Amino acid sequence: MNRTNPGAKSGLPDSVRIGMVAPQTRASVNALEAADVDSLWVGGHLASPRPSPEPLVWLARLAEQSEAVTIGTATLVLPWYQPAMAAKQLADIDRASQGRLVVGVGAGGEYADDFAAAGVPMEDRGQRLNESISLLRRFWTSEPVDHSGRHFHYTGLRIHPPPARRGGPPIVVTGRRTAAMRRAALLGDGWMPYLYSAERYARSVATIQDVAAAEGRSLEKFLWMAYVMVAVDESLEKARQKAAQFLGATYAQDFTEFVDRVAVAGTLQMVVDRLTAFVRAGARHLVLLPCNTRRTGAWADLEHWLPELLAGVRGASTASEAGDGSTSLQ
Numbered sequence: 001m002n003r004t005n006p007g008a009k010s011g012l013p014d015s016v017r018i019g020m021v022a023p024q025t026r027a028s029v030n031a032l033e034a035a036d037v038d039s040l041w042v043g044g045h046l047a048s049p050r051p052s053p054e055p056l057v058w059l060a061r062l063a064e065q066s067e068a069v070t071i072g073t074a075t076l077v078l079p080w081y082q083p084a085m086a087a088k089q090l091a092d093i094d095r096a097s098q099g100r101l102v103v104g105v106g107a108g109g110e111y112a113d114d115f116a117a118a119g120v121p122m123e124d125r126g127q128r129l130n131e132s133i134s135l136l137r138r139f140w141t142s143e144p145v146d147h148s149g150r151h152f153h154y155t156g157l158r159i160h161p162p163p164a165r166r167g168g169p170p171i172v173v174t175g176r177r178t179a180a181m182r183r184a185a186l187l188g189d190g191w192m193p194y195l196y197s198a199e200r201y202a203r204s205v206a207t208i209q210d211v212a213a214a215e216g217r218s219l220e221k222f223l224w225m226a227y228v229m230v231a232v233d234e235s236l237e238k239a240r241q242k243a244a245q246f247l248g249a250t251y252a253q254d255f256t257e258f259v260d261r262v263a264v265a266g267t268l269q270m271v272v273d274r275l276t277a278f279v280r281a282g283a284r285h286l287v288l289l290p291c292n293t294r295r296t297g298a299w300a301d302l303e304h305w306l307p308e309l310l311a312g313v314r315g316a317s318t319a320s321e322a323g324d325g326s327t328s329l330q
Contacts, residue, residue, distance in 0.1 A: 016317040017285040018310055019070065022062050029065040035306055039070035041104070041227075041287050046080060047113035049252075056089050063097040071100050074192060074227055074287055075174040077108035078136075079128040080118035083152060084159060086132070087139035091163040099164035102223070104192055105133065106174040110251075126179060127151065133171055133187045140168030172223055178207065185211035190223025192287065195262040198277035201226055205282040226283040228275065231265040231291040232305050239265035246291035263291060268305050272312035279317040286313070 019039030020032055032040060042062055044055035055076050062071050078086060094101040107125040108114060115122040131149045138145045142160040147153065163169060172190035173183045184191040185208040193204055205224065212219050231243035240256075243265040247255040259265060264274045275286060 015314045016279050019287045021289045026065045033069055041072050041074040043074055045114050046117040048111045060093055063093050070102055071097055072102035072104055074104040075106040078105040078132045079120055079125040083132040083135040087136045087159050094163035094169050101169040103169050104172045104174050181207045182211050184208055190225055192225035192227050194227040197261050198281045201278055202281035224282050225285040226278050227287045229263040229289045229291050230271055232268050232271050236266045243291045275313045276316040
């Protein structure tokens with residue numbers, strides 16, 4: 001098939017959007033909004049080895065702390081929740097944020113205790129996620145829902161009031177493997193992988209386009225996103241070391257030998273160039289997580305490089321679009 005680059009020019013110039021994983025404090029949220037980030041994102045766990053907020057509680061707090069940016073989950077492990085309850089909470093948060101919500105959902109699986117805490121068998125997570133995505137959209141119509149599926153059963157159940165936007169917020173599928181790509185192509189409003197290189201991102205775009213085309217599904221308004229861990233330092237070696245330490249502490253394994261395949265590390269210009277490579281591969285919205293093992297709610301250490309990074313990536317992506325006359329799938 002003739003694939004189209006979703007990062008290419010589409011009539012008028014359309015700068016790439018850049019978001020950040022949200023800090024914890026109102027002051028830091030306000031500082032990032034003032035720094036001109038486009039979006040702020042939350043994740044979390046129920047019973048992981050390291051202390052973590054529960055995602056929907058953090059999301060509700062972020063909706064109140066922020067004013068104008070897009071807010072979202074990266075990631076909400078939807079199989080932990082009953083879909084009717086999740087639909088209600090997300091609809092209320094979308095209304096509270098005046099329609100600024102994007103819901104990133106995934107199957108999870110990193111920590112078995114998360115599923116034990118939710119009372120959900122981990123082996124059912126993929127099927128529960130697929131069923132739940134469809135149910136969220138049905139509940140967001142505010143019409144009574146009749147459903148008899150493998151995991152969930154409802155008779156005339158109505159969730160209201162609806163979200164702020166007709167049809168509800170976009171549902172973006174997160175993940176890394178082929179099953180997640182197929183889920184994005186067939187059920188999602190977007191795709192947001194993590195621990196990817198730009199080259200792997202480009203291959204995932206092609207896979208999703210092929211799956212959607214085979215099923216006759218249009219990706220015209222599809223959200224092409226990427227969740228990227230970044231480490232900026234004065235030298236490439238120091239940045240790589242910082243990224244490897246952060247990833248090792250997060251995932252309890254050694255990332256030293258392959259850190260460049262799962263994170264973007266280097267001097268500021270190197271990081272700008274590598275993030276721009278994601279844009280050329282098709283990403284239109286980057287969500288950045290700084291690799292900082294001493295991260296607090298203040299995020300003061302970001303101030304010296306964040307504005308230049310935002311300007312650099314946006315400028316490079318706009319220049320790239322200006323020289324490309326192909327059609328976008330956005």
